[in-house]
Amino acid sequence: MTMNKCFTIAFLILATSSLLAQTNALSNSPYSVFGIGIPNTFTTGKTNALGGAGIALKSDNSLNNLNPASLGAMPLKHFYFDIGYKTQLYSLSQGAGSSKQSNSTFSNLAMAFPVTKKSAVSVVLSPYSNVGYDITGISRSIEGSTSFYTSDVTANGSVNSLDLNYGYNFFDRLRLGVTGSYFFGKTEQTEYNSIVGYALDIQRENRYNGxxxxxxxxxxxxxxxxxxxxxxxxxxxxxxxxxxxxxxYDDAITEETSVKDFELPLEMGFGTEFKFGKSYAVYADYSRKLWSQTEQESSLNTYKDQDSFKAGLNFTPRPGGLYYWQNVEYRAGFNYDTGYLNIAGSDVSSYAVSVGLGLPVSRSGSKLNLMYSYGRNGEIANGLIRENIHSLSLNFSLDGIWFMKPKYN
Incomplete structure (x- = not known):
């Protein structure tokens, strides 16, 4: 095994440990107070810069985790590794007030390898959703009295997804795939109450699996x-x-209780890929999540069906050219999401625009994928908060050729 392969495996082990330790990764979004938090929108490889589009994108030169069927196009004797990192800056606005928050964390760890000439398997570990908010100065009335007490609430945590995907190539044109996901993680909330000079703190830890x-x-x-x-x-x-x-002046009270399961809805997605020569490729996706069928709601919000529209453009000046910049991939994308939350009669929708680069780092096809996006979530109406979000992502998409006999000793 070469030194490069040893380094890759060591880095994967280190990164896996870091991601698993990040159960307290913050989203810094007040909308993460609902359910299990804000869904993670970052994925593997080039699709981040394509506005998240890629349901029709084949895994013929990098790992695409949006569709397990893409693995049917993976070349024999190739191994893919994808390690992602993201950082986000939130600017929150409500009425005349505003604030800024930021967070950085690993976004995914993935590997894929062929099983036969026509099939391949991938394993992907990534956050499914993140929780992170800090609410201070909540005033509540004391039952049976005209007095009030104040509360401060902080929360963090994440629910992670471990995906096992398999794809097979039928008749060279048709590819089918299946995926199984295991969800696990926890969220933590601490409520600090001050009642007429008397302190009462409540810590809640919710654990999820499925x-x-x-x-x-x-x-x-x-x-x-x-x-x-x-x-x-x-x-x-x-x-x-x-x-x-x-x-x-009293001992802490500890108790374990069962809470209502969190339901994930039926999700359906459709995508297209159009290639213009060898240099241009255009992607367009539509997906729908039937949240209303889960019948989950609270006194603050209801869940509604969610529609997402995504589109992206990939341009390579001269694939296979002699010069470095001829093989660089230039990308741009856009997405619009109707949202899955309705709060006080208003839908929490979002949009984002993105640009990115795919920088070759070896002749084997490995790339350093960079992405910047600007997005907006929510609106300043009916007491809601508008989020302006600047995001940066970096993915090391490594393509290694293994089990090849050297020509020279």
Missing amino acids: FRLGAGLQYDVTESISIGSTVKLPTALEATQNSIITQD
């Missing part, structure tokens, strides 16, 4: 046009809660 199945399809209509589709079945994440109640 499984989910999905499938995907890709079909090459012509050499220049491909279509794809995905489906993820609905499931419920089992939840348990541990609470620690601490009050002045």
Whole structure:
């Protein structure tokens, strides 16, 4: 095994340990107070800079985790590794007030390898959702009295997803894939109450776990046009809660209770790829999540069906050219999301624009994928908060050729 392969494996082990330790990764979004938090929108390889589009994108030179069927196009004797890192800056506005928050964390760890000439397997570890908010100065009335007490609430945590994907190539044009996901993680909330000089603190830790199945399809209509589709079945994440109640001059009270499972909806996606010569490729995706069928709601919000529209452009000046900049990939993308939350009669929708580069780092096809995006989430209306989000992502997408006998000793 060469030194480069040893370094890759060591880096994967280190990065995996870092991601698993990040159960307290903050989202810094007040909208993460609902459910299990804000869904993670970052994925592997080049698709981040394509506005998140890529359901019809084949995994013929890098790992695409948006559709398991893409693995049917993976070349034999190649190994893919993808390690992602992201940083985000939030600017929050509500009425005349504003604030800024930031966070940085690993976004994914992934590897893929062929099983036969026509099939491959991938394993992907990534956050599914993140929680992170800090609310201070909440005023509440004391029941049976005209007095009030104040509360401060902080929360953090994440629910992670470990995906096992398999794709197979039928008749060279049709690819089918299946995926199984295991969800695990925890969120923590601490509530500090001050009641007429008397302190009462409540710590709640919610743990989640569950499984989910999905499938995907890709079909090459012509050499220049491909279509794809995905489906993820609905499931419920089992939840348990541990609470620690601490009050002045008294012992802490610890209890474990069962809480309502969190339901994930049926998800369906459709995508297209159009190639113009060897230099241009255009991607367009549409997906729908049927949150209303989960019948989850609270006194503050209801869940609504979510529609997402994504589009991206990839341009390579001269693929296979002699000069470095001829092989650089230039990318741009856009997405619009109707959102899955309705709060006080208003939908929390979002949009984002992105640009990026795919910088070659070796002749084997490895790339350093960079992405910058600007997005807006929510609005200043009905007491809601508008988020302006600047995001940077970096993905090391490594392509190694293994099990090849050297020509010279």
